[in-house]
Amino acid sequence: MQTQKEPGFRESVNLMFNRAVTLLDLPQGLEEKIRVCNATYTVRFGVRLRGDIHTFKGYRSVHSEHMEPVKGGIRYATSVNQQEVEALAALMTFKCALVEAPFGGSKGGLCIDPREWEEHELEQITRRFAYELVKRDLISPSQNVPAPDMGTGEREMSWIADTYQRMNTTDINGKACVTGKPVTNGGIQGRVEATGRGVQYALQEFFRYPEDVAKAGLSGTLDGKRVVVQGLGNVGYHAAKFLSEEDGCKIIAVAEWDGGIHDPKGIDVQDLRDWISKHRGVKGYPNGTYVENGMVLIEEECDILLPAAIEGVVNAENAARVKAPLIIEAANGPVTAKADEILRQKGAVIIPDLYANAGGVTVSYFEWVKNLSHIRFGRMQRRQEEARHQLVVDELERLSADSGIGWQLSPNFKDKYLRGAGELELVRSGLDDTMRTAYQSMREVWHSRSDVDDLRVAAYLVGIARVAQSYGTKGL
Ligand code: GLU
Numbered sequence: 296m297q298t299q300k301e302p303g304f305r306e307s308v309n310l311m312f313n314r315a316v317t318l319l320d321l322p323q324g325l326e327e328k329i330r331v332c333n334a335t336y337t338v339r340f341g342v343r344l345r346g347d348i349h350t351f352k353g354y355r356s357v358h359s360e361h362m363e364p365v366k367g368g369i370r371y372a373t374s375v376n377q378q379e380v381e382a383l384a385a386l387m388t389f390k391c392a393l394v395e396a397p398f399g400g401s402k403g404g405l406c407i408d409p410r411e412w413e414e415h416e417l418e419q420i421t422r423r424f425a426y427e428l429v430k431r432d433l434i435s436p437s438q439n440v441p442a443p444d445m446g447t448g449e450r451e452m453s454w455i456a457d458t459y460q461r462m463n464t465t466d467i468n469g470k471a472c473v474t475g476k477p478v479t480n481g482g483i484q485g486r487v488e489a490t491g492r493g494v495q496y497a498l499q500e501f502f503r504y505p506e507d508v509a510k511a512g513l514s515g516t517l518d519g520k521r522v523v524v525q526g527l528g529n530v531g532y533h534a535a536k537f538l539s540e541e542d543g544c545k546i547i548a549v550a551e552w553d554g555g556i557h558d559p560k561g562i563d564v565q566d567l568r569d570w571i572s573k574h575r576g577v578k579g580y581p582n583g584t585y586v587e588n589g590m591v592l593i594e595e596e597c598d599i600l601l602p603a604a605i606e607g608v609v610n611a612e613n614a615a616r617v618k619a620p621l622i623i624e625a626a627n628g629p630v631t632a633k634a635d636e637i638l639r640q641k642g643a644v645i646i647p648d649l650y651a652n653a654g655g656v657t658v659s660y661f662e663w664v665k666n667l668s669h670i671r672f673g674r675m676q677r678r679q680e681e682a683r684h685q686l687v688v689d690e691l692e693r694l695s696a697d698s699g700i701g702w703q704l705s706p707n708f709k710d711k712y713l714r715g716a717g718e719l720e721l722v723r724s725g726l727d728d729t730m731r732t733a734y735q736s737m738r739e740v741w742h743s744r745s746d747v748d749d750l751r752v753a754a755y756l757v758g759i760a761r762v763a764q765s766y767g768t769k770g771l
Contacts, residue, residue, distance in 0.1 A: 301611050301633050304382040310632040312385070315755030318746055321763055325771065329762050332358045332381045338427045344416050351407060353424050355433040355441075358384035358400040361765040364437055366391060366398035366656060368444025368475075369451070375404030379606070383444075386627050386648060387656070389758030392765075394653040394733045396660040401439055403428070409446050421451050425458040429472075434459055436471035436667070442659045443475040445605065448529070449487065452476045471666035474659035483662040483672075485722035486655075491533020492723065493654015494601070494625045496730035497646055498538065501621075507738070511621040511644035513598055518543035521559075521597040523619065525550040525589075526604025527568060527577075530625050530652065534601060535564045544599070548592040551577045555589030558582060593617060602629035609634045617643070624648035639749055647751040649758060650733055657729045661722055672722065677715035684713050733757075 302310065309330065316326050335356040341348045354377055357365050367387035370380075380402050388400025405424055409417060428434045434441060434455065443452055452475045459472040466472075470481035478484060485492070502508055502517050513520070522544045524535045531549075538544040545561040553576035556562060562583055570580045578585065586592060593600065593613060600619035602608050606628035609617060614634035622638065623646040624630060630638065630645060638645060665672060688709060695702040716724070740753040747753050 301631055303378050304606050304628055304631075305378040305385075307607075307628065307632040308382045308385050311635070311751060312389075312755060312759070315752045316759055318744070318752070318756060319759060319763070321759075325763060325766060328766065328771065329359065329759060330385075332356055332384060333360060335377055335381055335384075336428075336431060336433060337377065338424070340423050340427055342416075342420050342423050344412075344419065351405060351420060351424065353403065353405040353427070354380040355403040355428055355439070356380045356384040356401060357433075357439065358402075359388040359762060360399045361388075361762050361769070362391075362397050362399045364398060364435065364440045365401035366396070366440050366442065366474075366659065367400055367402040368442045368655075369403040369405065369447055369455075370444040371405050371407050371409045371446030371451075373406055373408045374605075375406045380404045382606070383627055388762060389755060390649045390653050391656060392758040392761040393649050393736070393754055394657050394729050395761075396653075396656050398440070398656070398660070401441075402444070403433075403441055404444075407446075414450075417451075418454050421454045422458045425455040426462070429459050429462050434472050436466070436468045436663075440471065440659075440663060441473050442655065443529075445528070449475060449477040449482065452482075453480050456481065468667055471663050474662040476662070481662075481666055483658065483665050483722060484717075484719040485726070486658045486662055487529065488533045488537075489658035489722075489726065490530045490625070490652050490655035491535075491603075492537060493657065493726060493730055494530070494534035494603075494623060494651055495537040495542065496654065496727050497651050497734065498599070498623060499542065500731050500734040501646060504738070507644075512642065513620060516543075520544050520599055521547045522599045522601055523548040523550070523592055523595050523597045525593055525600075525602040525608055525629070526626065527551055527564075527571060528604055530655075531601065531603030532564065532568050534603060534625055536568075539564050547597055548595050549577065550589035550592040553578050553589070555586040555592040556580050556583040557586055557592060557595070558584065599623060602626050605629070607631050609638070611637070614638055615641075617641075619643065622646070624651045627652060635751065645749065645751060647754045649754040650730075650737060650750070653733065654726055654730065657726055658722055661725055672718045673716055673720075677717060680715035681713055684715070688713060 338353050341350050383402035384400050391398045432438050452473050455473045460469040476482035524531050527549050535546050539546050548557045556577050594616040596618045600622045603625035609630040611633040614637035621644050627648050736757045737753040740756050
């Protein structure tokens with residue numbers, strides 16, 4: 296997506312890292328240690344398919360092992376390459392540090408177009424890739440825990456978990472070797488929606504601070520804000536759905552790979568998603584205006600731009616024409632370092648990827664803990680909580696009757712109050728808390744340091760400082 300004049304993705308992440316690290320007083324050697332990627336493993340393996348042997352190329356990169364296991368998704372796309380995987384692994388390191396998920400950073404990728412293969416073929420390919428990584432401890436509950444990313448989901452994670460468990464039959468914690476599994480196979484409620492949900496929580500938190508909102512030249516609440524979404528995949532879809540259905544945002548445009556849909560009255564996200572699933576693209580969608588070059592929608596007049604698919608969509612070529620005063624990076628690296636500079640000069644506020652899309656890894660962390668503890672969240676407390684609430688309600692009703700006042704609790708109140716939290720409620724609560732806390736730590740740096748004037752530098756500062764601290768305690 297990026298133009299030739301621009302640095303590549305890896306370099307772009309380095310530039311952002313450098314902008315922040317110079318503001319910290321770290322020894323030169325430690326700074327370099329934190330910047331570089333520890334190791335990248337490349338594998339080529341053959342799978343016999345359709346009567347022929349097909350060779351696939353995959354990667355697993357480990358950026359930092361200051362905490363283990365290391366964590367990060369596995370991406371399936373033809374564009375996967377070493378630079379990209381390393382850039383994404385680096386982002387994982389600082390993202391995990393920022394949201395206090397106790398992991399180092401890693402990322403994997405397979406050069407493949409998943410749409411070209413049948414399900415059973417993809418299973419064979421995935422199992423073989425997983426085998427190669429498990430053999431080298433690049434998939435392991437204690438050392439390296441992958442998750443879904445672009446082009447992969449619950450299905451692939453389930454195959455990976457099964458492959459690991461077949462190779463490690465006595466590992467009682469085997470299921471924790473990967474996150475993002477289906478709930479029926481060791482997954483956790485709320486993981487599929489997690490990244491999009493995190494984007495929603497991030498925006499809600501941002502809008503709790505009128506002075507932060509004012510920095511973007513906006514005011515008021517999320518209600519009625521016009522949002523442009525780039526990419527209606529798992530992340531973009533959930534973010535857009537929650538923002539429109541629960542916060543009153545208006546999704547005025549959606550850009551997809553085969554074009555875009557524009558409707559100033561607001562797009563019905565679920566309806567469009569259903570259309571895309573059925574027709575494999577937005578083309579022909581009957582509501583709103585179809586735009587053949589969907590990317591121009593990124594330049595549309597709106598309040599919030601939400602790039603949710605791939606890196607480099609906002610770049611040196613189009614950044615000057617982007618009109619959104621607020622950009623939330625739901626994808627990893629959607630804004631290049633060059634574009635970041637242009638947008639900052641224009642006064643736009645960018646809620647950076649390190650923070651904005653951390654919901655995925657946060658709930659992955661909960662899933663990993665669930666797998667290691669071998670018990671579903673809420674199983675011990677739920678009924679006890681309900682019983683205690685029942686006590687209060689009974690007592691209130693007794694008081695009301697005895698005193699003759701005849702107060703009635705509204706049925707709605709009873710319904711809500713008497714229901715103990717299940718796994719989904721607990722996951723959402725943990726995610727919301729994580730997003731709020733991480734925002735606070737970024738915000739404090741943003742507002743208290745005169746040499747920090749954007750959230751990205753603030754996010755990197757918090758992340759890098761924590762990684763440095765962790766190395767420090769190890770004696771490095
Ligand atoms: N692939 C997601 C990300 O980029 C999730 C990673 C994880 O859950 O480990 O953050």
